[in-house]
Amino acid sequence: MAIPRLLVVDDDREVREMMVQFLQQHGFIALPCDSEAAIREHLAAGRVDLILLDVMLGDENGVEICSHLRSEQDVPIIFVSALSADHQRMAGYEVGADDYIAKPFNLDLLLARVRAVLHRARRSSSLVYRRSVSTYRFDGWTYDAKRDDLASPKGFQVALSRKETALLKVFLANPRIPLTREEIAAALDVTGGGQTDEGSGRAIDVLVGRLRGKIENNPKSPDLLKTERGVGYVLACDVALDEAG
Amino acid sequence: MAIPRLLVVDDDREVREMMVQFLQQHGFIALPCDSEAAIREHLAAGRVDLILLDVMLGDENGVEICSHLRSEQDVPIIFVSALSADHQRMAGYEVGADDYIAKPFNLDLLLARVRAVLHRARRSSSLVYRRSVSTYRFDGWTYDAKRDDLASPKGFQVALSRKETALLKVFLANPRIPLTREEIAAALDVTGGGQTDEGSGRAIDVLVGRLRGKIENNPKSPDLLKTERGVGYVLACDVALDEAG
DNA sequence: CCGTTTTGTTACCAACTGTTACGAAGGGGC
């Protein structure tokens, strides 16, 4: 299983950002959303492992959203709510929520619940939970995560900077899944997600360019880190994992 | 199976457009219709995989239309209706509808039903569902969909832009079937379907022209991408598929 | 502190794609 991707759905921007930052610090890809439409975009765009859903979403209703989502696919959902009354809790479970956390909550409690639900979801879908992947192999390349050591198909060692390494890991964890700049930025904890000259910087583009320069045969026409115009980037090869622990 | 082609039959223009847009966004070719005559035109013009049929069609009656159509061929039909009373539902099933959705409905529910019915239709007609065609061969050309790699009969590699690739795929999926600009636009998610100078742009024409420039021996008198005057374009050769998975 | 390395920003360019305008090519009626 790749790095878990979580959607943080809350209409209070401050709460949202706080949760996103906290979850990112603990190794998750956390993507902020503020509406059902945003959730659907992410679901359509790629894998989502867990949704943290605020019950009160301005004019939308979290319980209803949950009900919609649940009737279609079984993404795990954890409700987050200021309404801790029991009947509210029940309304959450009845539409299929996997857990329910009352605000204000302890962030570590949140983390524990998130891990528990992800763990459950993994078991039920009989995916092996790889506690620590030690080595990734892709297209002849070998990346030893433990020693942080990347070797080319011909056996030459290639040095990556810290951010380049992080970027590579994100792609290795999500092979063949197109990642938006927003998602990459979230996983790397950099600011910029913009792709035009106005707006925020183009850190992701530049970073991808630099990584390409080190791992692509011909960086001008990349075989591995392909551009999905209007979307983002995708690692266009399969990745084999050796695991330890 | 090529991209599924759906007819969206509803006399409320707004509802129709909304459904069409939604279905297009999810990868279907969705064609709006507002009458039995329009349905028949499409059925006569080419393959139709599923009809979404409003029960109340102004002066026409959806149930009757369904009954007519069913007595002739077995296109799957899903009824869409504001009349959710049980007897109405039964009237729908009795004339052979494959499913029945009450308005107002959740769009994603619609999507789920559409996919279910298409899936069923595929199985029952014992068509192998090709999850991923890896290579197309046509008139000496080879297109490797996995690597997104197009090679000319003489073995030269030809670079296509994203939209050009998408256009080629649409034709490869529908060889020898004349496709209207409307259908192509739907499959490509571009706006323009108009062919005159007024109205919407001529994106499809220009795109076809560009693709011709890359794959035709003599773009001025095309052998592959022929124009069907007053209709659209057609790929005038057979296509062989190699499949993987 | 200072030099080095890493990382983000900016600017410029190239590629992609939709729009428009204009001319050419059909097609029907006479």
Added chain:
DNA sequence: GCCCCTTCGTAACAGTTGGTAACAAAACGG
């Protein structure tokens, strides 16, 4: 054939997006 109208092809243009060199700022390591 000739005229007229519709349809189509395509060059030219413009708006957007992505690649990347060059610079600036920040982090790092003594």
